Amino acid sequence: MKIYTCLCLLFLAGYLVAQNNTSALLPMPNQITSVKGKPFTVRSGKTAIYMGQPELQFTANTLQNILYDRMQVEIPLASESGHADIRLLIDPAMDGKEHYRIEITSKGITISGATAGAVYYGIMTMDQLLLGDACATAQKEIAPVHIDDAPRFSHRALMLDPARHFLPVNDVKFFIDQMARYKYNILQLHLTDDQGWRVEIKKHPKLVGKDYYTQEQLAEIIQYAAQRNIEVIPELDIPGHTVAILAAYPELGCTHTDTLPKIVGKTTDLMLCANNEKVYSVYQDIIKEISSLFPSDYIHLGGDEAVIEKNWTKCTRCQAMMKELGYQKASQLMIPFFSRMLSFVQENDKTPILWCELNNIYPPANDYLFPYPKNVTLVSWRGGLTPTCLELTRKHGNPLIMAPGEYAYLDYPQLKGDFPEFNNWGMPVTTLEKSYQFDPGYGVSAEDQAHITGVMGTLWGEAIRDINRATYMAYPRAFALAEAGWTQMKSRNWESFKQRLYPNLTNLMKKGVSVRVPFEIVDRK
Numbered sequence: 001m002k003i004y005t006c007l008c009l010l011f012l013a014g015y016l017v018a019q020n021n022t023s024a025l026l027p028m029p030n031q032i033t034s035v036k037g038k039p040f041t042v043r044s045g046k047t048a049i050y051m052g053q054p055e056l057q058f059t060a061n062t063l064q065n066i067l068y069d070r071m072q073v074e075i076p077l078a079s080e081s082g083h084a085d086i087r088l089l090i091d092p093a094m095d096g097k098e099h100y101r102i103e104i105t106s107k108g109i110t111i112s113g114a115t116a117g118a119v120y121y122g123i124m125t126m127d128q129l130l131l132g133d134a135c136a137t138a139q140k141e142i143a144p145v146h147i148d149d150a151p152r153f154s155h156r157a158l159m160l161d162p163a164r165h166f167l168p169v170n171d172v173k174f175f176i177d178q179m180a181r182y183k184y185n186i187l188q189l190h191l192t193d194d195q196g197w198r199v200e201i202k203k204h205p206k207l208v209g210k211d212y213y214t215q216e217q218l219a220e221i222i223q224y225a226a227q228r229n230i231e232v233i234p235e236l237d238i239p240g241h242t243v244a245i246l247a248a249y250p251e252l253g254c255t256h257t258d259t260l261p262k263i264v265g266k267t268t269d270l271m272l273c274a275n276n277e278k279v280y281s282v283y284q285d286i287i288k289e290i291s292s293l294f295p296s297d298y299i300h301l302g303g304d305e306a307v308i309e310k311n312w313t314k315c316t317r318c319q320a321m322m323k324e325l326g327y328q329k330a331s332q333l334m335i336p337f338f339s340r341m342l343s344f345v346q347e348n349d350k351t352p353i354l355w356c357e358l359n360n361i362y363p364p365a366n367d368y369l370f371p372y373p374k375n376v377t378l379v380s381w382r383g384g385l386t387p388t389c390l391e392l393t394r395k396h397g398n399p400l401i402m403a404p405g406e407y408a409y410l411d412y413p414q415l416k417g418d419f420p421e422f423n424n425w426g427m428p429v430t431t432l433e434k435s436y437q438f439d440p441g442y443g444v445s446a447e448d449q450a451h452i453t454g455v456m457g458t459l460w461g462e463a464i465r466d467i468n469r470a471t472y473m474a475y476p477r478a479f480a481l482a483e484a485g486w487t488q489m490k491s492r493n494w495e496s497f498k499q500r501l502y503p504n505l506t507n508l509m510k511k512g513v514s515v516r517v518p519f520e521i522v523d524r525k
């Protein structure tokens with residue numbers, strides 16, 4: 001046995017650190033207690049998995065697959081607790097929806113969680129225990145440990161943009177598989193933009209072109225994600241980023257744009273008219289269908305980068321509306337526009353999300369672009385403006401999701417000279433280390449960050465042609481963001497993260513995931 005262990009360590013010497021059961025934990029759990037004692041040994045023909053509730057079926061099967069993948073053992077499910085030394089249990093007495101516990105002793109393993117999703121997270125952590133403790137795993141042993149873990153934030157999102165470059169269903173599922181490993185629980189799909197309308201709307205079939213998701217396909221993605229504790233939030237961007245719908249229904253634009261060509265993929269800077277009944281009736285239909293298709297409580301309606309001066313300022317209908325309402329600035333038309341649109345969201349018992357826009361797109365800015373209703377969750381994104389968004393949302397009582405460009409825009413290059421090689425408008429560089437420095441609370445007091453619900457990493461698709469590029473841009477920075485969303489600041493550490501990164505990157509590579517090797521964090525001397 002000793003010789004075997006030595007060979008094993010030698011084999012892994014490339015990592016230059018001792019391998020143990022914490023070597024691959026990512027995001028780092030919030031409470032780990034090492035336990036003295038002998039390891040648990042997985043025995044083919046003896047070890048079995050018992051699940052306490054039928055809704056743990058998928059999670060139990062996932063654990064079977066993990067044990068086969070890591071130890072090459074086929075472990076059956078047991079129908080009675082007494083016959084099983086691995087137990088999966090939902091314990092509703094545990095507080096917090098995603099709270100799970102793992103208890104490993106020489107006698108057995110118990111993974112309990114507040115919900116099926118929480119138990120699933122216990123299994124994801126189990127996979128990383130086995131991945132990290134490679135020598136023990138090779139001997140079918142699992143070191144004793146107690147983990148009691150729950151996330152810092154309830155909203156931990158990545159965003160895909162199939163509107164700019166379409167991503168087929170199986171590619172979205174592949175992306176979901178990787179997100180689930182790192183305990184992301186939200187996938188935001190940016191479904192509509194200038195370059196495409198990607199969701200079938202049965203009442204308005206003209207909206208979609210060649211590449212789109214049928215409602216049945218979206219239902220399939222939603223279910224696939226839900227099994228892995230991931231909720232899919234749809235984003236329909238309005239009133240800007242709407243050339244695709246304007247190409248299908250040119251009459252939804254402002255008066256002076258009637259004669260302008262609307263070519264999907266070429267035309268930009270057009271908006272929906274704020275004073276056009278048909279705009280509201282069409283979106284009422286769309287929001288109704290989207291609401292019944294997506295079980296999420298949320299619908300994201302964009303609200304970003306509205307080129308108001310090229311549209312509402314020049315439109316006779318919009319100008320008449322301004323006059324009628326006594327507005328001084330065309331941007332004030334956002335008030336009646338979103339008041340109507342948000343009422344459709346409310347009609348369907350959903351909660352709206354919008355990108356946080358301020359009265360200037362660069363610092364300094366000191367107020368919202370228009371007064372957001374209190375029930376709107378905002379997403380902070382523009383470089384330099386997050387401290388202002390944080391303060392304004394606190395003052396006005398809007399829940400806030402953190403996606404600051406400086407840390408969370410995963411479509412930006414990871415190093416000077418790296419991808420994207422096309423449609424790069426001079427994007428700022430966001431290194432892995434910079435992403436890791438992200439504290440979603442921005443260092444303000446606990447009270448002043450209490451309205452922050454979570455984090456989101458964006459993968460805007462202008463320069464992301466396919467899923468391999470999407471994962472290349474995401475990983476490893478999405479590891480950093482996963483830890484920012486899950487792990488309390490006191491348990492986060494860049495040096496530790498750097499070491500835990502390698503087994504996870506290698507693991508993704510083995511699963512056929514395109515990743516970027518972060519060579520710049522290694523001392524080449």
Ligand SMILES: [Zn+2]
Nearest residue numbers: 254273315318
């Ligand atoms: Zn107009």
